[in-house]
Amino acid sequence: MLNKIVLTGAAGALGHALREQLSKMAKELVSTDIAEAQGDLMPNETWVTADLGDFDPVLNMMEGASMVVHFGAIANESDFDSILHSNFRGTYNIWEAARRHGVQRVVYASSIHAVGMYPKNEYIGVDTPHRPDTFYGLAKCFGENLGRMMWEKNGIEAVCLRILSAAPVRSTRALGTWLSMPDLVHLVTRAIDTPTTEFTIIYGVSNNDRCPVDNSGASFLGYKPQDNAEQFAEEIFAEATPADPSDPAQTRHAGPFATIPFGQGVDLSKMGGSQSED
Template sequence: MKLVLTGAAGSLGSHLRAPLAAMCDALVSTDIAPDIGTLYPGETYVQADLAQMDQIAPLLEGADMVVHFGAIVDEKPFEELLGPNFVGSYNIWEAGYQAGVKRVVYASSIHAVGMYPKSECIGIDVPHRPDTFYGLAKCFTEDLGRMYWEKRQMESVHLRILSCADVANTRALGSWLSYDDMIQLVTRAIDTPSVGFAIIYGVSNNDRTPVDNAKAAFLGYRPKDNAEQFAEKLLAEAPPVDVTDPGQMCHGGPFASVDLGQSGMAQLRLLNDKTKS
């Protein structure tokens, strides 16, 4: 099996390289970065721009599946997101279709539905409700994936990741996706025999998880980690909740309260947990 991993230099992609290389005959990792360090057995690296079809299409020749994690991972002005996050998704699906790729596993996001209040436990089939241009790109790509399945029978699994980073705030008590659970989630999206078009939330087995994956149970994802181990310390240090702040009351967290085009990640103060190869 040949896999292609986009976003291989990113914080999530860097954690996927080793397990993906171990489960396939050939892994082609790609990113816009000049290099990603030492390669794993069976892995090759190609620098490429997602927005350039002539750079992406050759990488997908002979590929069985694409794990598409490449993107700008923050809210930005629409013009900055258009190439990597919108056109880049089209290039992956169209080039994949032309190359006979069976399936795309896509890093979608809670921000596709980020304006729902956290008091609503939302399932995988709620209508889109993006909180930012970044979330809008996720809506676009989910709809793109559905269309390519229904019109061209090209499968895709869209992983609506809530937050895959250190547990640094009370929101993460419900939204945390551990790296081990992320790897399991991607693995299940690859090795499930048939998926059609599927959406599943990327979240660990947290006591306070605000989303419902019941309708995606056929993928076999069974998360093991739980953020409740961090609850006592974080809750003791947390300031009072501002019920007028969408950033505290909506699924999208800070992305729900920032102005369009303004960074949501800057408010999260996350650590850089990218692996070193």
């Protein structure tokens, strides 16, 4: 059992889903978000309300931590200054505080949007170079590169979870990109309990028949998703509008993120969700 885990973005849908399992994996769980605590705390859980863009509270909560599960961020495209504060600076603060306190590993909620502009008919792997679609995706590239640098120069392990769609299946895109909550918990558990990871990228996606990405390069983590979005296919296709092969929103891994203007968010409910960290 680990001494202490710090979970950021703990008030978001995904962070909330992780709290119970993380509390079982460490003597102490520190959950943090810019929002107040959501629901009752676990017996070994402490809640810290903080802005990750401010370094001092991040540094303080990291003391004595074995690992950090970093899900705190703006979870959609937004104006650059907001993304800069929460997603760039907040992520830097996490890794810098981890470096100062000798934290073993950072488990980072990255995103498909770090590689979102690749065509969907390209079966991309975990070693695929960055090709972001938005300021939001660009921040995920920054987080992955920061994690690699901190591993290579400071020995802090990193597992970067390129999450596809961790939300109810409401679109044809989500039939391939869906990540169920049980599979999310399993993914994060494997990212924590694998003895050594060095720097690793893995896609956060369920065992979907139409999965558009390849996780074989990270198979050593032992992530074996169980859920499959195909159970929703008949209903989704019955309500779907005709496909348009000239629309990048339908032909790129990014979905609608491929076509929105910089700084303008999308309605995540219509695309089957994004990672919804916060």
